[in-house]
Amino acid sequence: MLSEPMTLYKLMNLYMLKQVSFPLTNAQLSNFFLENDYTTYFTLQQALNELLDAGLVKKETIRNSSRYEITKEGLDTLDFFGNKISPAIVEDMDKYLKENKFRLRDEVGVISDFYKSTGQDFIVHCEVREGKTPLIELNLAVPDKQQAEHMCSKWRRKSQEIYAFAMRTLMCGDEKD
Numbered sequence: 001m002l003s004e005p006m007t008l009y010k011l012m013n014l015y016m017l018k019q020v021s022f023p024l025t026n027a028q029l030s031n032f033f034l035e036n037d038y039t040t041y042f043t044l045q046q047a048l049n050e051l052l053d054a055g056l057v058k059k060e061t062i063r064n065s066s067r068y069e070i071t072k073e074g075l076d077t078l079d080f081f082g083n084k085i086s087p088a089i090v091e092d093m094d095k096y097l098k099e100n101k102f103r104l105r106d107e108v109g110v111i112s113d114f115y116k117s118t119g120q121d122f123i124v125h126c127e128v129r130e131g132k133t134p135l136i137e138l139n140l141a142v143p144d145k146q147q148a149e150h151m152c153s154k155w156r157r158k159s160q161e162i163y164a165f166a167m168r169t170l171m172c173g174d175e176k177d
Contacts, residue, residue, distance in 0.1 A: 009039055009047040010056070011085050012093065014070055014078040017057060019097050021131045022108050023067035032096050038089075062113050063152060112155035114148035117141065122148040126155045128163055136163050 016032065017024060026048070033044050048068065051057040056074035060067045070078070097104070111127040122145055126138040136159075142148050 005039070006043070006047055006050070007081075008085065008089075009033070009044060010051055011078065011081055012038070012089065013044075013047060013051060013068070014056060014074050015082060015085060015090070016093055016097065017068060017070035018075060018078055019093070020101070020104065022105050022129075023060065023069045024104065025108060026066040026068070028104055028107065029068065032093070036092055036096075062111055067108055110156050110159050112152035114142075114145075114152055116145075124148050124151045126151070126159065128159050136166060138162070 012033075013029060016029065026045075029048070030041055030044055033039050034041060039047075048057070048059075051074070052059055054073075056071055056077055057068050058071055060069075109129045111129065112125065114122050114124045117123050121141045121143050124138075124140045124142055126136075126140075128135045140151065142151065
């Protein structure tokens with residue numbers, strides 16, 4: 001076991017990010033650490049920021065949600081120091097990831113964001129990913145920010161239905177084709 005708690009928290013984050021084939025959000029990482037009373041929210045944020053500064057993880061921010069992925073340097077660091085994490089902690093992390101893998105993947109697989117276009121309208125970008133592979137991407141122009149925010153908020157609930165509709169419509173035979 002490590003004598004320096006911050007080093008342990010960093011290694012734990014690297015371990016969790018290595019174990020999944022998709023990014024984990026700040027909220028997802030925080031849930032594990034806080035539910036298991038490993039550390040405080042602010043200490044966890046410090047650990048994540050130090051990992052970012054060291055280039056051991058990378059972060060993507062989409063609509064106020066930060067998503068973390070381990071880098072090659074992070075993998076190398078974990079390979080070298082990962083044995084410093086106690087087996088009991090590894091067991092806790094593995095159990096959490098196993099019990100929550102589908103929920104965690106679904107939470108980061110559905111993405112929506114918007115930005116102001118060069119004109120006066122806004123572009124709403126909606127996406128469903130399987131790991132890092134986009135299954136569907138949709139960009140729609142809307143006249144104002146309120147509509148863009150509304151569409152982004154509905155995408156999580158409606159994305160599967162929209163994806164199924166697009167696949168069915170594009171794949172089914174049609175007498176006119």
